[in-house]
Amino acid sequence: MQPEVIVVGGGMVGTTLAALLGEAGVAVCVLDARPGPVDGDAGRGQPAMRVSALTEVSRRLFAHLGVWSAMTARRVTPYTAMQVWDGQGSGEIRFAAEQAGVPTLGHIVENDVILAALEARLAELPAVEQVFDAQVGDLQHDDRGRRVTLKDGRAYSAPLVVAADGARSRLRTLAGIEAEARDTGHRAVVTTVRVALPHAGVARQVFLPTGPLAFLPLTMDGEDRYCSIVWSTTPDEAERLTGLTREALGVALEEAFERRLGRVEVIDAAVSFALAQRHAASYVSSGLALVGDAAHNIHPLAGQGVNLGLMDVAVLAEELLRARSRGAELGDVRVLSRYARRRRGDNAAMLAMMDGFRLLFGARHPAWQLARNLGLSGVDRLTPLKRLLMRQAIGERGRLPASCR
Ligand SMILES: Cc1cc2nc3c(=O)[nH]c(=O)nc-3n(C[C@H](O)[C@H](O)[C@H](O)COP(=O)(O)OP(=O)(O)OC[C@H]3O[C@@H](n4cnc5c(N)ncnc54)[C@H](O)[C@@H]3O)c2cc1C
Structure with missing residues (x-):
């Protein structure tokens, strides 16, 4: 089957996009450099080192895809409160799920548990092909739209290629899209x-x-x-x-x-992992869209990285499926720009907020310390602001795609 969409990068974000499109019958090919699927024993025995704090909104997306129960069958840990304090002062803030009127604020899930559930779902979808050991080497235009050539010479063409190949995205470089890395x-x-x-x-x-x-x-x-x-x-x-x-x-x-x-x-x-913040100068060009860490790379202090990527693909899938039902070309830059417009502001705001936190809490001057103490404790007392911050932590910002409501 000729793919309509090629997803480069079968991480948590790329596989979620493939599942959203594949369940709607779109022919998708997922290319990943890894030698094969994740370990079938993920979530059994000692917890894996890499985990993600998933927001309630991300959980709803996985429930919509029918993969959340496969994750809970392996291992997920709900958290019902968050406590943040200043190690240099007396400021402290505590958020509890009941204050937001929700049963949990989110869940901690091992990355391999998320991937194992998504890969199993993809294997059930006849419209999706997963190709491992597939390292992308080149990207060109051709008469179907875009052509991806692997390092071993295999080539795949489709009207749309989605770069979900992580923070050091090879596709982003091949497409000539700038992403300044800020250390x-x-x-x-x-x-x-x-x-x-x-x-x-x-x-x-x-x-x-x-x-x-x-x-x-x-x-x-x-x-x-x-x-x-x-x-x-x-x-x-x-x-x-x-x-x-x-x-x-x-x-x-x-x-x-x-x-x-x-x-x-x-x-x-x-x-240890290097932490850079990056934001791609553009998310889309003709026949190409960047999602997840390939588009934006954020400090993990608020546990938002994969959650932002999941919102990217929920919105992109919604726009692609709407365009397809109208008979529009999936690689048409006007279709893709709708995705970019809906996601860029939210991602940029979150990147700026992480910068602010880091600078505020990294500052040693006593005036900043006072600001931190007053700020954290003040927010803790100010219920409406606290509720707003909690809704952010849950992931409820702006107009959510239908798959996340
Ligand atoms: C220490 C740490 C803690 C974090 N904690 C959280 C958290 O609590 N909550 C949260 O939301 N986020 C967290 N994050 C961020 C989160 O891990 C990332 O945002 C997320 O992994 C991005 O997913 P992705 O699918 O976009 O990219 P990746 O997970 O990087 O996946 C990219 C995929 O592309 C493949 N690939 C790469 N290059 C090629 C190529 N040339 N050809 C083919 N395939 C290729 C790779 O094999 C990989 O499978 C954390 C990050 C770090 C570093």
Whole structure:
């Protein structure tokens, strides 16, 4: 079958787009450089190191696609409250799901659990072909629209190619779309821990002078004493932390986290990732659309990256299906521009907000410290503003696509 859409990058964002289009009968080909599907045992045994905090809106999208139950059958951990405090002062804010009138604020889910459920769904859809071991080398125009050539010489053509190939998108470069990378001055140290005190379904984050440290709750075999760690810090400090023994890293985490969850036992290796913020100068050109990290790459301090990417593909699928029902060309830049217009503002606002947080909490001047204390505690008392921030955390911003309502 000739594809109508080629999705380059079968990560969480690309596979979600393929599922949305494939279930509507659009012929989609997903190309990914990975050697094969994710481990079938994802979500069983010890939690994987890479997790995502999914908003309620992202959960609704997965429920719409019929994949949420496959994720819960493996492992998901709901969180019903968020607690954020200033490690240098007294400011603190706490959001609880009941204040927003919702049962949960979101869920922590291992990335491989998300992907395993989506890949299984794609395998059921006759309109979708998944091709692994497919590293893209070139992108050209041809008489069907766009042609993607793999490093091994195989070639695929379609009216529309979607770049979902991550922050260092090869397709974005091949298409000549600029995306200035702004160094955040941070690397994220990631690992998994067991804590002495129950996390009670609360996602916690402390802002240290070097960057934010998050303890994201995970529950294994009914025990709420596991957390996924995302510690954003300077590159030197990240190197020092990843070089420590597990015991010494546990002590460093306990101290930095003010022992709020008691003793910390590190149960996995600690790995660090560079953190840059990028925003592509354009999301679309004729026969090409950028989605997810290929379009925007954001600091993980508010756990928004994949959620923004999921909103991109929900909106793009909605616009493509509407255009297709009218008989319009899927690669027509006027169709694609509707997607770009609906998504660019939300993504830009979130990128700017992350910059603001980082600068405010990285500042050591006493005036900034006062602002932080007054700000956090003030917001905590001001119910309407707090409710607005909570709706942001849940993902309810602007006009949502029908698949997410
Ligand atoms: C430490 C850390 C913590 C985070 N925590 C959160 C969180 O709590 N919540 C949240 O929402 N987000 C979080 N994020 C962000 C989130 O991980 C990303 O936004 C998300 O993974 C982006 O998904 P994607 O599908 O766009 O790209 P990716 O996950 O990068 O997937 C890209 C895919 O493209 C494939 N690919 C790449 N190049 C090629 C090529 N040339 N040819 C073919 N295939 C190719 C890759 O194999 C991969 O499968 C975090 C990020 C980091 C670094």
